[in-house]
Amino acid sequence: MKENPNRRTWNPKRPPPLRVLWITPLRALAGDTEKSLRMPIDGLGLPWRLESRTGDSKSSLKAKQLQSLPTAMVTTPESLSLMLTHERLLQPLAGVESVIVDEWHELLGTKRGVQTELALARLRRLNPNLRTWGLSATLGNLDEALESLVGSHSAKTRTITGVKKKRLKIASIIPNKIERFPWSGHIGTRMVPQVVELIDQVQSTLIFANTRSQTEIWYQHLLQHRPDWAGKIAIHHGSLDTSVRQWVEEGLRSGSLRAVVCTSSLDLGVDFTAVDLVIQIGSPKGAARLLQRAGRSGHQPEAISRLEFVPTNAIELIELAAAQQSIREGHLEARPLISKPLDVLAQHVVTIAIGGGFRSDELLNEVRTSRVYQSLTSEEWQWVLDFVVRGGSSLTAYPEYHRVVVNDGRYSVTERRTTTAHRMNIGTIVAEAAMKVKFQRGKTLGTAEESFLSKLKPADKFLFAGKLLSLVRIHDNIAYVKRASGKPDVVPRWMGGRLPLSSELSAALRVKIGEAADGKLIGREMKSLRGLFEVQQRWSTVPRADELLIEAIKTRDGHQLFFFPMDGRLAHEGLAAVVAFRLSQRKRTTFAIACNDHGFVLQSPHEVDIAAAIAGNVLSSESLVADISLSMNATEMAKRQFRQIARVAGLIQQGFPRSRKTASHIQASSNLFFDVFTQYDPSNLLLEQARREVLEQQLETQRIVKALERIAVSRIVIERPEKVTPFAFPLLVDRLRERISSESLGERIARMQAELEIAADSS
Amino acid sequence: MLEIQIGPHAFQLLGDKGLHWLQERALFVADTHFGKEATFRHHGIPVPIGSTQGTLIAITKMLAHTQATRLLILGDMFHAKSSLSEDVVRDLTSFFTRHREVTFTLIRGNHDARLGQLPSAWPLELSNPVAWMDRIALGHHPLALPLNADVYLCGHLHPAIEVGSRRDRLGKLPCFWLHDGCLVLPALGMFTGTASISPATGDRVWTIADGVVQCWQ
Numbered sequence: 001m002k003e004n005p006n007r008r009t010w011n012p013k014r015p016p017p018l019r020v021l022w023i024t025p026l027r028a029l030a031g032d033t034e035k036s037l038r039m040p041i042d043g044l045g046l047p048w049r050l051e052s053r054t055g056d057s058k059s060s061l062k063a064k065q066l067q068s069l070p071t072a073m074v075t076t077p078e079s080l081s082l083m084l085t086h087e088r089l090l091q092p093l094a095g096v097e098s099v100i101v102d103e104w105h106e107l108l109g110t111k112r113g114v115q116t117e118l119a120l121a122r123l124r125r126l127n128p129n130l131r132t133w134g135l136s137a138t139l140g141n142l143d144e145a146l147e148s149l150v151g152s153h154s155a156k157t158r159t160i161t162g163v164k165k166k167r168l169k170i171a172s173i174i175p176n177k178i179e180r181f182p183w184s185g186h187i188g189t190r191m192v193p194q195v196v197e198l199i200d201q202v203q204s205t206l207i208f209a210n211t212r213s214q215t216e217i218w219y220q221h222l223l224q225h226r227p228d229w230a231g232k233i234a235i236h237h238g239s240l241d242t243s244v245r246q247w248v249e250e251g252l253r254s255g256s257l258r259a260v261v262c263t264s265s266l267d268l269g270v271d272f273t274a275v276d277l278v279i280q281i282g283s284p285k286g287a288a289r290l291l292q293r294a295g296r297s298g299h300q301p302e303a304i305s306r307l308e309f310v311p312t313n314a315i316e317l318i319e320l321a322a323a324q325q326s327i328r329e330g331h332l333e334a335r336p337l338i339s340k341p342l343d344v345l346a347q348h349v350v351t352i353a354i355g356g357g358f359r360s361d362e363l364l365n366e367v368r369t370s371r372v373y374q375s376l377t378s379e380e381w382q383w384v385l386d387f388v389v390r391g392g393s394s395l396t397a398y399p400e401y402h403r404v405v406v407n408d409g410r411y412s413v414t415e416r417r418t419t420t421a422h423r424m425n426i427g428t429i430v431a432e433a434a435m436k437v438k439f440q441r442g443k444t445l446g447t448a449e450e451s452f453l454s455k456l457k458p459a460d461k462f463l464f465a466g467k468l469l470s471l472v473r474i475h476d477n478i479a480y481v482k483r484a485s486g487k488p489d490v491v492p493r494w495m496g497g498r499l500p501l502s503s504e505l506s507a508a509l510r511v512k513i514g515e516a517a518d519g520k521l522i523g524r525e526m527k528s529l530r531g532l533f534e535v536q537q538r539w540s541t542v543p544r545a546d547e548l549l550i551e552a553i554k555t556r557d558g559h560q561l562f563f564f565p566m567d568g569r570l571a572h573e574g575l576a577a578v579v580a581f582r583l584s585q586r587k588r589t590t591f592a593i594a595c596n597d598h599g600f601v602l603q604s605p606h607e608v609d610i611a612a613a614i615a616g617n618v619l620s621s622e623s624l625v626a627d628i629s630l631s632m633n634a635t636e637m638a639k640r641q642f643r644q645i646a647r648v649a650g651l652i653q654q655g656f657p658r659s660r661k662t663a664s665h666i667q668a669s670s671n672l673f674f675d676v677f678t679q680y681d682p683s684n685l686l687l688e689q690a691r692r693e694v695l696e697q698q699l700e701t702q703r704i705v706k707a708l709e710r711i712a713v714s715r716i717v718i719e720r721p722e723k724v725t726p727f728a729f730p731l732l733v734d735r736l737r738e739r740i741s742s743e744s745l746g747e748r749i750a751r752m753q754a755e756l757e758i759a760a761d762s763s
Numbered sequence: 764m765l766e767i768q769i770g771p772h773a774f775q776l777l778g779d780k781g782l783h784w785l786q787e788r789a790l791f792v793a794d795t796h797f798g799k800e801a802t803f804r805h806h807g808i809p810v811p812i813g814s815t816q817g818t819l820i821a822i823t824k825m826l827a828h829t830q831a832t833r834l835l836i837l838g839d840m841f842h843a844k845s846s847l848s849e850d851v852v853r854d855l856t857s858f859f860t861r862h863r864e865v866t867f868t869l870i871r872g873n874h875d876a877r878l879g880q881l882p883s884a885w886p887l888e889l890s891n892p893v894a895w896m897d898r899i900a901l902g903h904h905p906l907a908l909p910l911n912a913d914v915y916l917c918g919h920l921h922p923a924i925e926v927g928s929r930r931d932r933l934g935k936l937p938c939f940w941l942h943d944g945c946l947v948l949p950a951l952g953m954f955t956g957t958a959s960i961s962p963a964t965g966d967r968v969w970t971i972a973d974g975v976v977q978c979w980q
Contacts, residue, residue: 391809398811401804418807651808666806672956673810676800679953680813 007045015049018092020072021099021123023080023116025106026268027054028245030074033102037072048072053079077107077116078427081348084122085423087356094126101149103268104134108145109335111344111428111648117148117370118348124151125366137292140334140504148337148371168294168327172309172320173198174528191310192221195279198308199233202276204252205259206266208293209281210499212237215261216463218281222261223466229258235466236262239434240446244465267292274298278305282312283319283597286502287326288333313730314532315598318516319501321525322508333502338696340373342685343648344428346384349411350650351426353388353404354419357412360385383685385411387649392681403650425653430644436478437464445469445481453479463488500568501597503703509598510566514545536726540719548714551721551728552610559607562728564599565711571703574628576600578704581631582618583608594731601731611718619716621708628699637698639674642690646670649686765969765976769946770913772899775829776939778974779821780949782916783829787896790831792822793903793918794839796874796952797855798846805845814954815851819858821951826865834865837918837948838872838892838903844879852882859885870894872903872919908944921950923957924970924979935959936970938979 004010024033030052041048049070053062055078065073069092075083083089099120107113124130134149136142142159150157173194199205199222209215219235234248234257245265251257252275260266267289278297284290294307311317326332345367352358364381367373389406391398403418404411413419434447435454445465453474456462461470461484470484501509516526516533536542543549543564551562565575572595580591580602592603602608646652651673653666677684695701724732765776775783782791795818800810826834841847859867868888869875881887892902893909900912904919923935935957937949942963949971950957962968968979 387809391804392811398804398809401807401809403807403809415807421807651810653808666803666808668803668954669956672954676810676814676954679817681811684811 010045010047012047015047015071017095018069018071018073019095019097021080021096022072022074022102023099024074024076024102025112026103027056027076027079028242028249029102029268030054030056030076033074037074041072050074053083055079077112077119078429080119081115081351081426082423084119084351085354085419085426090126090356093123096123096127096130098131098133099123100133100135102135104136104145104149105139105335106268108136108139108148109337111338111341111644113148114338114341114344114372115348115428117151117372118344118367120149121151121366121370122352124369138288138332140288140332141337144337144371145335151369152371152374153369167298167304168291168307169304170290170294170307170309170320170324170327172311172317172525174311174317174524189217189221192218192225195308195310196222196225198277198279199259204255204257204275205277205279206252206275206293206296207259207261207279207281208266209261209263210283210285212239212263213463214281215263216466219261219466220463220468222259232257233259233261236260236266238263238265239448240465241444243443244446266296274303276306278307279310280307281310283316283501284309284323285499285597286333286505287323287331287508288502290320290323291327291332314529314726315730317525317529318512319505319509321523322512323505324523325512326504326508331504331508333504337372340376340380341645341648341693342380342384342387342689343645345373345376346387346649347426347428349384349388350404350413350418350422353411354413354422357410359409360411363411380685387685392684421653422650425647425650428644428648430647435474437469438478438480440472440480440482448479450477461486461489500570500700503568503706506567506597510543510545513542513566514547517542517544532726539721539723540725540727541717543717546714547717548711549727550610550716550718551725552608552718553721553724553728554607555724555732558603558605560724560728560732561602561604561608561610562599562725562731563601564727565707566598567703567707568700569595569597570698570700571707572596572600574699574701574704575707576602577631578624578627579618581627583613586613586616586618596731598727599731601728614716619708619711621705621712624705624708625695625701628695628701628704637694638687638690639671641693641698642674642687643670645686645690645693646673765978767967767969769941769944770898772913776969776976777825777828778971778976779825780937780951780971781822781825781829782939782946782948783825783831784896784899787833788829788831789833789835789896790822790825790829791835791837791901791916791948792825792951793837793948794872794921794950794952794955795822795836796839796842796846796950796955798848798851799842799952799954801848801851802843802845805848810954812850814952816854817953818951819854821953823858823861826862832865833868834862835868835870835896835901837870837901837916839874839918839950840869840872841878842874842952844877847878847881856882856884859887868894870901870903905942905945905947912944915945916948917945918948918950920947920960921955921957922947922960923949924962924968925959926970936972938971939969939976941967 022033022037024030034050034052038050041050050072051061051065051070052074053065054076066086066089069089083093101107101116107116120132132150134145136145139145146157146159173191175191207218209218215235215237219233222233223230234251236245236248248257248260252260275297278293280290280293284293290307294305297307298305309320311320349363352363368376386392388404389402389411391401403413405414435450436447437445439445448464456471458471458473461468468484468486468488469481472480472482474480512526515522521527521530533542540551541549549564553560553562563579565572576593576595580593583602584591587606587608589604589606589608594601647670652670674687677687764778767774767776773785775785777783780792784791797815797818800812800814803810822834866888867886868890870890870892892904894901898911898913900909900915902915902917905917906915908915922940923937925935937957939949940947940960940962962980966980969976970979
């Protein structure tokens with residue numbers, strides 16, 4: 001506007017060329033974003049062309065955009081990378097003055113974020129004066145988020161903090177009778193009446209559950225309690241068909257839905273009219289997450305954000321108290337970054353080779369301006385070049401392979417086939433082996449994991465998309481279903497997505513429990529747990545923050561060792577395996593293992609002298625990585641991790657130029673690739689990356705190291721309670737869960753609980 | 764190695780995934796998919812060399828061990844037309860040269876249909892399914908037992924058995940699968956996948972783990 005102050009010269013028929021790029025993490029959000037951006041453009045009467053370009057855009061629009069890009073464009077990281085494969089778009093992209101990255105906290109620390117960093121480095125190379133904006137929720141490592149966004153060479157940066165301290169009201173629904181013996185699982189549904197009451201008091205509610213199966217269960221319970229809410233409440237999670245999700249989102253927007261039960265699938269998405277109330281079922285796993293979810297209510301400035309927490313076991317009430325304290329003190333989680341993944345870099349290098357080609361040193365310099373690759377060594381860079389040019393390092397050159405060719409020092413792609421295949425496979429999102437769930441004649445309900453559906457037999461009844469269905473048959477990778485009545489046999493279990501308790505919240509939890517040990521019970525949640533802490537103290541110990549509690553209990557099933565490091569499930573899995581491995585080295589025995597966010601249990605048929613074992617350095621951080629590899633099936637884990645790497649590095653092609661029957665000739669599973677590489681090219685750096693990602697991401701080795709270092713300076717408290725303590729009970733149930741069928745589980749738990757209640761009252 | 768009896772015939776199941784028919788000193792293998800890695804490379808997917816050679820080494824080992832005078836490949840010898848790359852052709856030529864005393868037969872499979880002309884110097888006899896040796900029928904795709912056959916040998920499925928409980932998956936083991944007189948051989952190729960089978964009662968299954976054949980059911 002500064003350049004063209006005279007409005008009369010503005011001509012909407014001749015909009016200016018591309019000036020602004022808006023990157024959104026979800027293509028489903030592109031439409032909303034476009035709508036919101038159109039308002040100020042229309043309001044000011046700007047003669048701008050505003051369009052989206054995502055995987056959902058019509059191909060006619062995309063073709064038109066290749067000829068002439070709009071003035072402002074909403075796009076996704078994948079579509080932006082795709083644009084970089086078109087040489088003719090480089091010139092218009094050089095004209096971009098501002099790039100805005102929305103919801104940066106969602107991309108940060110993921111491979112999609114790395115992909116975005118590389119694309120931004122490219123845009124800055126095309127226009128060194130590019131201005132980068134990032135929108136992010138509050139994070140514990142905003143500095144790193146900023147540097148990742150603008151690159152390591154950026155001179156001027158500024159952080160703008162939005163409306164500060166929106167008023168926040170977080171409360172818990174505390175059951176009238178606190179179970180002294182908390183157990184995890186679908187216990188929370190006992191709170192359905194209270195939740196119904198809360199929903200009834202307001203116009204609109206979002207109910208967050210931690211897993212997709214939990215949303216299905218809660219939706220059913222709410223409907224059973226209030227059949228008149230049929231059509232007024234809905235369910236929303238990532239496995240549902242896009243059309244179903246869009247209908248729900250529209251219903252939220254228009255206010256026709258009272259309540260939606262959802263997973264993190266609704267964590268994103270800006271433009272819902274704020275709901276009146278947010279309900280969180282089960283542990284929020286992190287303070288930042290709790291805060292963000294609370295923020296989905298009372299979206300307007302001045303409004304109060306209201307969140308009600310529904311615990312699924314009593315220890316989660318301590319977690320909530322800890323989270324509230326963290327929020328008050330501003331101790332929010334940092335988003336851990338990932339370090340220079342070579343698979344994403346290899347993909348980017350091919351992208352640039354297609355989009356006009358490059359010279360090695362020029363692209364290396366450009367890539368190093370991104371934060372994630374600033375420490376990329378020349379050797380690593382050379383390996384990536386070798387990988388795309390020859391297949392492997394120069395010693396293991398792969399004959400007749402050339403994805404990228406070198407001519408006079410210039411790297412480019414000449415084969416049309418390579419270009420087409422690469423464009424179809426850009427991105428880092430790995431599609432799970434999933435199967436469509438569909439009515440026999442009619443609409444698609446969504447997708448569920450193949451591993452779940454293939455175990456069902458015809459006529460088996462299961463909950464999905466809020467409906468009770470029975471399987472008719474499976475044909476051509478589609479599960480045909482019909483409506484059913486009665487009770488479900490199973491609820492689908494979706495793999496993954498089970499976040500561990502954040503390390504920040506874990507630390508806060510240890511502090512809270514430590515306060516309780518000193519008799520300080522602050523806040524409603526903590527006060528309500530007085531009875532539980534009393535029993536824990538009487539039968540064993542309530543550990544202080546600088547103590548590690550270990551309980552050795554003999555039950556009918558064998559000798560149990562409970563450890564409570566309170567450091568999140570993933571770290572506990574690694575710790576449990578290492579400790580069990582080291583103990584079994586001292587004396588031949590077998591352990592069964594169970595873990596949760598608070599601790600882990602090792603069960604063995606033989607008694608273990610734990611005090612002596614600790615003196616013998618069972619909890620030492622020395623040779624940890626070696627012991628992890630020995631104790632866990634590290635190869636199997638690396639194989640699983642290799643799936644994403646194989647897909648990103650272009651080994652597995654998810655989509656192929658259509659109508660080509662030969663495509664099946666070049667499909668192989670990532671397992672097979674892993675085996676072949678291990679056998680015939682063991683120095684391949686992608687294998688190394690898989691092993692590293694297992695240690696960093698699947699096992700959170702850094703957290704294990706920190707936990708062991710903390711334990712090294714902690715006082716170890718070993719108790720031998722006669723009965724299973726309140727802290728230990730959820731772990732025992734988890735272990736049972738792994739062994740016996742879910743039908744008798746409820747009964748067995750009820751019986752154990754009753755027995756223990758009697759013991760607690762009489763002792 | 765495990766000896767089994769099917770009808771009047773004695774066979775040896777080999778840990779390297781071949782089947783040895785003692786009476787005729789014939790070695791059967793299936794789905795070698797030679798040059799599959801070359802096809803992948805041809806399409807711009809980096810796969811290291813070595814798996815074709817690895818497969819040939821396995822056959823050489825079995826020929827030496829059994830002293831067989833005939834090798835019959837039950838289909839899918841090559842992966843695709845582009846599998847006949849220079850290095851693959853060279854490796855096979857030298858393999859044939861080293862085994863002049865053996866007669867080689869390929870029973871065509873679905874992957875061999877589009878191969879075009881094979882090098883004329885190769886001493887490889889081509890045959891369409893169903894082929895016969897005595898009362899043993901040979902093919903690629905599993906079929907109902909042909910009339911007058913004691914047993915029908917084939918491949919194509921890459922059969923494997925899933926081992927382990929629901930919680931502790933121990934992975935898949937390639938296997939021989941005998942179903943209604945139709946004996947399916949495991950895929951020999953080093954760069955081939957497997958497909959899980961669900962054997963019926965009355966079927967017989969032999970798994971292979973670390974080169975050892977074991978009776979599964």
